[in-house]
Amino acid sequence: MKYSQVQNYVNGKFVNSSSSSERKLEIISPLDGTLLSTVPLSCSKDLDEAVQSAKAAFPAWSKTPIKERVQVFFRYKYLLEKHLDELAALCSEENGKTLGESVAEIEKCIELTEFATSLPQLVTGEVLEVSKGVECRTEHVPLGVVASIVPFNFPSMVPNWTIPNAIALGNCMIIKPSEKVPLSVGKLALLLKEAGLPDGVFNVVHGDVEIVNAICDHPGIEAVSFVGSTKVAKIVYQRATHNYKRCLALGGAKNHLMVLPDAKPDMTAQNVAASMSGCAGQRCMAASAMVAVGQVDHIIDKICEEAKKIVAGKNLGAVINKDSKDRIERYITEAEQQGAKILVDGRRTVVNGKEKGTYVGPTVIDYVTPDMAIAKEEVFGPVISIMRTNTVDEALAIENANPYGNAASVFTQNGGMARYIIDRASAGMIGVNVGVPVPREPFSFGGWNESKFGVGDITGKSSIEFWTKLKKSTTKWNPEAGVNWMS
CATH class of the missing domain: 3.40.605.10 (Aldehyde Dehydrogenase; Chain A, domain 1)
Incomplete structure (x- = not known):
């Protein structure tokens, strides 16, 4: 000891x-x-x-x-x-x-x-x-x-x-x-x-x-x-x-990042990957759900590239214990069985020399539907679920239907659209081109809803x-x- x-x-x-x-x-x-x-x-x-x-x-x-x-x-x-x-x-x-x-x-x-x-x-x-x-x-x-x-x-x-x-x-x-x-x-x-x-x-x-x-x-x-x-x-x-x-x-939280087609690809990818994997995803401000609005495949590709740069034991920490590791991996497996596509898979991650550590690698899952457990529940791991919509209003409907209300973010270069989402997203903390919209002091920390x-x-x-x-x-x-x- x-x-x-x-x-x-x-x-x-x-x-x-x-x-x-x-x-x-x-x-x-x-x-x-x-x-x-x-x-x-x-x-x-x-x-x-x-x-x-x-x-x-x-x-x-x-x-x-x-x-x-x-x-x-x-x-x-x-x-x-x-x-x-x-x-x-x-x-x-x-x-x-x-x-x-x-x-x-x-x-x-x-x-x-x-x-x-x-x-x-x-x-x-x-x-x-x-x-x-x-x-x-x-x-x-x-x-x-x-x-x-x-x-x-x-x-x-x-x-x-x-x-x-x-x-x-x-x-x-x-x-x-x-x-x-x-x-x-x-x-x-x-x-x-x-x-x-x-x-x-x-x-x-x-x-x-x-x-x-x-x-x-x-x-x-x-x-x-x-x-x-x-x-x-x-x-x-x-x-x-x-x-x-x-x-x-x-x-808890289920924070949604809404990514619009005009978002800056590199900046968005870096922010999304960092938000979902920082502190191994074990934070109430982590991005665990991304809503892809329209044609953003080029940004999703870059998110996967960024996720692959995140290596357990180097720039990605462990989850708190084996129970958490097992629970997170069950969410991923269940989503895959329900038809989601695993783009980056962090299951079964082991760090050489730290085999008794409890690590989950960065995981990116596409074609998640809002009814899946991984889309609705707090996973608390380095996992992002991507849901696809055609319009901003459809994206907002997904965000506002979730019972939590900690944070939401939008990635866009359109100021009017950013304001539209700020006014309508049901969350206490909103980010524009910010993956983790934590206010700095003296502004206060706190969400809405559940x-x-x-x-x-x-x-x-x-x-x-x-x-x-x-x-x-x-x-x-x-x-x-x-x-x-x-x-």
Whole structure:
């Protein structure tokens, strides 16, 4: 075992789970099958200890002026930069993505933290003299103890969607990492402590569904954010809100790239191939469906050429585990059996010297029909399914019929047509000649439909409303005005 057993992090210290001797999972690197560590599957008692720690820390932290709170994140940003290589290597080991992709993930953490340092300028509130001697004022007030449940596909970035903003805004946090990738969050905890974050403000509890349910049920937790599959996002949203908590739950996606005949062939092919294969397709912004509008065979040929340049173990990482590999390959085989044509086949991929790794090669499938499972469901692998239409309206009908609404893109050189699609595509994030239309800070990340449950977005300015509540005060200092309807 390369690393020592994973521990929970409570009140500024790493501690054993009360169930650590009984329930634990092995952490296997998808890159080569190496045993990295074991992670405890904690129980509700462990969560309660973390919540009590956070509750004890909340009064002092919430009363600390925000300009002082963000000083922690100026230092945290510096530490992320200082330890970038170490964090990226750990991310690659436990998740399976390439080192370059892992570096980009930590760079995004730095950008997210940089945004958090600007929060004092964004939460100044408002004040207005509404009548002579009478003022109305608003202030953003922290909620209390909040929780964040994060997925395996971005071990550092998704935690940093919530950690800097929620904590800088005055909350104390419990985070539940994916049990598949628990190592990176432990390193983030150490960096936050080194940056000067007071003990108890940030806590980590490892576990599986038992801890997720306990978070949704715990009366000491005011708000829950979740990122994962739509199936689980619905359950978390329903359970948390049933217990009168705020909840923002991000689910899955089926992102459509619409390619028009006037699209730039080289640029389009490079973007489509990168979008479907980046992070081995294990991201909610991956292109998994392409709608070919009219005659675009010349572009499809180039997409296949680009896909063949993507080599597992070199510029393509592993999928998270064997179950995922098997599931992805079943989707491909089923589509082939139903009449789709495999143009580039990534099944049965093995990397020399890493035979125990779990790899799926880039896969391009043509003549997929909208009724096929691979066209409707989230595959979460380096696979793109091509559906063919004659018109843009037919392409939009396919995009809008899918239940998800995370992202959609169009590749065209016609500005009017791009605007037409932007106005009509039912997705929260739209790209024009961009394969992965993730907004940069301060713009927020969030989809529509069954890709998101709850109000607001998880990053950027929109997140302020989720992590705070508004306090409104009205003051009157003119007794000579007498009594009126406002008194």
